[in-house]
């Protein structure tokens with residue numbers, strides 16, 4: 110069995126405005142801080158990490174950041190649930206066809222590894238009809254270290270889905286952070302240039318494989334050594 114772990118933002122879907130709005134609401138409600146995320150490039154960071162880093166920038170004392178962190182996460186989840194219906198989610202080219210083809214393969218188990226908080230991640234993929242492909246995940250409320258999310262997902266595959274690790278874990282992501290996290294968790298990384306990073310950037314960052322988009326179905330099946 111192969112375990113395929115997919116990042117969400119800029120790998121499966123375009124980044125959404127609603128998610129940022131949920132952060133800003135969370136900052137306001139948990140910390141009383143007005144903080145605009147306009148223009149910030151935070152691709153590949155976990156949501157937990159983003160809260161901590163930005164509240165440091167806003168000069169919130171460390172003790173306060175930590176003591177209200179879980180509260181901020183809950184506020185964000187509530188706010189995003191309210192906004193989900195109106196959020197501008199868009200599935201990236203090739204994603205549906207690829208997931209459908211992989212899903213019909215008996216040797217493939219698919220999950221998410223995303224910096225998104227768990228309810229936000231599932232909310233997004235459910236809204237666009239992709240949730241049915243994913244059996245498990247590692248999520249951005251669990252840790253500030255992205256590689257730990259990959260390890261969490263692998264453990265869940267082992268514990269609940271009869272998966273055994275033998276150089277058969279693949280991480281799909283669009284940023285150097287996805288690449289580093291995948292490698293730290295001993296996964297093979299397929300980087301996709303559908304976000305802010307070019308193929309050259311991703312190659313330089315050490316990806317095992319680099320693709321232009323998820324529309325390269327044949328190439329992805331070759332990489333995974335699967336019959337299409």
Ligand SMILES: [Mg+2]
Nearest residue numbers: 116118119283
């Ligand atoms: Mg991403």
